Amino acid sequence: MATADQIKSLIRSYSEEDRERFYSIALQVAAHEAKQGHATLAHEIRALVDNHKKRAQQGLKVVPFPQELKGLVVSDMPDIPLQSLVAPQATLERFRRTIKEFYQRGKLHKYGLSNRRRILLAGPPGTGKTMSARVLAHELKLPLYTVQVDRLVTKFMGETSAKLRQIFDIMEQKQGIYFFDEFDAIGGDRSMDNDVGEMRRVLNALLQFIEQDQSDSIIVAATNNPKLLDQALFRRFDDVLYYSLPDEEERKHLIEIIMGTFLASKFAWNKVLSSSADLSQAEIGSACRDAIKDAVLHDKSKVTASELISTLDQRKQVYTQL
Template sequence: MATADQIKMLIHSHFEDDEDRFNTIVLQLAAYEAQNGHKALARDIRDIIDNSKKKVSKRKVIPFNKDLSDMILVEDSIYKLSNLVVSQDIKEKIKRIIVENKQREKLEKFGLNSRRKILIAGPPGTGKTLTASVLANELNLPICTIMVDKLITKFMGETSVKLRQIFENVKEVPGVYLFDEFDAIGAERSMDNDVGEMRRILNSFLQFIEQDDSNSLIVAATNNPKMLDQALFRRFDDVLHYKLPERDQIKSLILNRLSQYLSSKLDIEKIVDVAKTLSHSEITKACNDAIKELILNDLDSINTALMERMLQERKEAYMPSGGN
């Protein structure tokens, strides 16, 4: 039978809406039952988890224009708001977007529109793409990622036509449409390296997004907000500015990912100090690296030294020893 600690962890993960942790604990329970000779029960538990995942990952049929198939990646998202580690201010703004879109019809009765056009700006790896996935899952919509680089490079000279087709799909097929690396389209029109075609593309985008009255969400993500044309900002209903994680966010990222693997003697404050200047994504990768070390070397737990080493390796990937 499950231990008291496992039962408490299950309850906590359920009410914290932490699906990843919940599934991990359930699989631990299955392994525990198998070790104690209850193999049929362990198999049943695993089957429940597997069947649940299949239902979640079942893809929706999206009737996209065939000409756009290599430019739009369509997926179902499994990420919840609880998976997003950001400041409380940003999380409240995301909650507001979700609530407004869930109650869109209520707002429309009073002549008001929900926030549907969102610009997210911030350093790489801080959760911009994940936010679009969270919005998709929370609103039960597919996440449709526009490959902006392919749109520009492959169809230079007819990009405006392709943009029109994309916005037609935005209207016809409700979803969360993510324009990643958005500065490829939205760069300031007065920049010295600008060319006439790029100005036409930006003007077309401005026109299409302003005219859009669909039930889809349009999310544009950029690492370089200073490069964007100022005319873009007023076309969006909300602008979210992301930053590198602060101490409490770093601690949450590490503890949420490694809770069942950490040594009781782990110095979390020391680890947080080492993790400063890394993005959410890099910290998560360092945690995954530590788990791999634990598994491959048959370690009992992840200690302070191991976690420091994994984080330092991530830092050195950007600032090699001896470099300037």
């Protein structure tokens, strides 16, 4: 049967409405039962998890985009709660404010005010910008529409602006979170020497579309380098959130979330936190999952600090080869 730690973690994650962790722990229980020779029970647990995920997504269907935008916009229904987002408290509070304003937007409208609808996320790769968009979609119970900005920009004059107009027109029809990653590809500074006339027209069109947008959708844009963005864009956003590499407390919280019941009871936190310094949230998450995979493949239920440090060091070695 499930261990005491797993049972407590299941109850805790359920009470905190942390679905992702609840599913993860339930699947850990299934794996434990399978190793004990209880294959039927393991299969039933996995089936229950799969069915619950499907029911959770049935409440809101993701409507496909028109054929002419196929490949430019990816539709998804994320299932990641705010508790899974590791970021400074100030950033989390601003996310909560955006969520609160969305659900009470009717109250704001009575006073001639509008809820935050345009959010700019800026920071190094792997620090949680994309995950933030997914979390926001889940918390607002809206579909996530990710605009593939690299595919949006074409060599044909006028085509990029035309496709942008289509996307903004659809925002009126299909409420959702519209996520523009690598936003600087279309929002670059017009004063830069290497700028070309066509991209200036694209930016001018983008500024106009954002200004005129009156939909109920949320626009989330992300950039790894905010210095590349045209200054006029910043005034179009209701909030700008800056991301950075996680501090020691955030790294510990992230590791605890991902490792779950795989975390050994006696864990050398000082050494692990030292080894995880200078790594992004995404890199630490990958190292944790690598350590869990190794444990599963070696029929182990716990991951020691030294084993996690090994996978963290593997992530760091990538940069030494550059």
